[in-house]
Amino acid sequence: MGRVLFLLLWVLPQVWGSSEVLGRSFLFRCLQITSFANSSWWRTDGLAWLGELQTHRWSNASDKIDSVKPWAQGTFSSQLQSVFRGYRSSFTRDVQEFAKMLSLEYPIELQLSAGCEVHPGNISENFVYAAYEGKYILSFQGSAWEPAPHAPHLVESVVKVLNQDRGTSEILQGLLRDTCPQLVNGILEKGKSELEKQVKPEAWLSRGPSPGPGRLLLVCHVSGFYPQPVWVMWMRGEQEQQGTQRGDFLPNGDETWYLQATLDVAAGEAAGLACRVKHSSLGGQDLVLYWDGSHNSVGLTILLTCLALLFMLILGLTLWMRRHR
Ligand SMILES: *[C@@H]1O[C@H](CO)[C@@H](O)[C@H](O)[C@H]1NC(C)=O
Ligand SMILES: *[C@@H]1O[C@H](CO)[C@@H](O)[C@H](O)[C@H]1NC(C)=O
Ligand SMILES: *[C@@H]1O[C@H](CO)[C@@H](O)[C@H](O)[C@H]1NC(C)=O
Numbered sequence: 001m002g003r004v005l006f007l008l009l010w011v012l013p014q015v016w017g018s019s020e021v022l023g024r025s026f027l028f029r030c031l032q033i034t035s036f037a038n039s040s041w042w043r044t045d046g047l048a049w050l051g052e053l054q055t056h057r058w059s060n061a062s063d064k065i066d067s068v069k070p071w072a073q074g075t076f077s078s079q080l081q082s083v084f085r086g087y088r089s090s091f092t093r094d095v096q097e098f099a100k101m102l103s104l105e106y107p108i109e110l111q112l113s114a115g116c117e118v119h120p121g122n123i124s125e126n127f128v129y130a131a132y133e134g135k136y137i138l139s140f141q142g143s144a145w146e147p148a149p150h151a152p153h154l155v156e157s158v159v160k161v162l163n164q165d166r167g168t169s170e171i172l173q174g175l176l177r178d179t180c181p182q183l184v185n186g187i188l189e190k191g192k193s194e195l196e197k198q199v200k201p202e203a204w205l206s207r208g209p210s211p212g213p214g215r216l217l218l219v220c221h222v223s224g225f226y227p228q229p230v231w232v233m234w235m236r237g238e239q240e241q242q243g244t245q246r247g248d249f250l251p252n253g254d255e256t257w258y259l260q261a262t263l264d265v266a267a268g269e270a271a272g273l274a275c276r277v278k279h280s281s282l283g284g285q286d287l288v289l290y291w292d293g294s295h296n297s298v299g300l301t302i303l304l305t306c307l308a309l310l311f312m313l314i315l316g317l318t319l320w321m322r323r324h325r
Pocket of ligand 3: 181
């Protein structure tokens with residue numbers, strides 16, 4: 001199935017970086033999305049992240065993997081670039097052959113996630129997962145492909161065919177075991193300062209939509225921090241409030257994070273509560289915000305802001321008209 005280009009892998013230059021640069025583990029993830037509208041129309045696009053930062057992208061229209069960060073530039077050597085070009089076209093051909101063999105219906109949507117996690121001490125783990133129509137169907141484990149638990153029967157025949165190709169399997173093992181950690185070490189060395197940056201969170205409180213009569217929803221917003229690990233809790237004195245609900249981490253546009261923590265309390269019990277935030281950037285100086293009852297709901301805040309803006313606009317217009325009369 002035309003995988004000869006993979007052989008180029010063996011001429012890769014052996015450049016080793018130091019996995020000790022930052023003294024912590026880093027996950028490198030590549031995502032591939034391939035969509036077939038029919039047997040003759042398809043596209044494959046890719047993205048790569050090191051930890052929380054996107055480092056590369058690969059558009060179907062492009063012949064090469066582009067770095068998103070200046071410090072990730074040149075990390076995919078030209079040989080590695082051509083290995084991936086070869087991979088992209090043989091992947092397309094393989095899917096078309098499988099579609100014929102198994103009489104699959106178009107459109108077909110495939111997603112792959114592959115990469116490695118590099119730990120201090122030059123230890124690494126790696127993974128390859130594939131999904132079909134948004135469902136996890138198979139993975140590469142050690143030296144062979146395996147169907148996912150509860151995968152449809154068809155997947156077994158795909159796995160059988162894939163596992164007959166020992167050559168490709170060995171090359172994939174090399175890519176995962178050697179090339180991936182090598183790549184990560186190279187990026188870590190060049191991107192050290194940005195990867196170890198610390199950005200302090202800001203925090204503020206507001207009142208959420210009322211959960212019921214006589215109850216209040218206290219919302220603690222924490223935003224603009226990096227890296228992601230953060231601790232946010234509603235407290236009464238030194239006592240953690242177990243009812244604290246954490247939302248999902250949401251990305252801000254500037255590669256920092258946003259998180260909110262809410263607490264549903266009886267209206268009379270809100271006084272004395274505080275939101276406490278711990279983050280590596282704060283150097284042990286936790287942020288503590290006290291609930292003082294004056295926090296308006298978001299809707300009211302927006303309304304008041306709009307009224308204030310309208311007032312200023314009218315004032316401005318009046319002054320302008322006076323001056324021009
Ligand atoms: C394949 O899909 C593309 C995009 O939807 C469409 O423009 C094209 O006409 C289709 N070709 C065939 C042979 O159905
Ligand atoms: C994606 O790239 C391949 C190879 O360059 C090309 O043949 C195909 O037409 C492209 N698909 C789209 C939708 O542009
Ligand atoms: C790191 O591990 C790789 C194999 O995973 C090995 O080839 C390389 O020599 C090791 N580098 C160092 C500095 O120990």
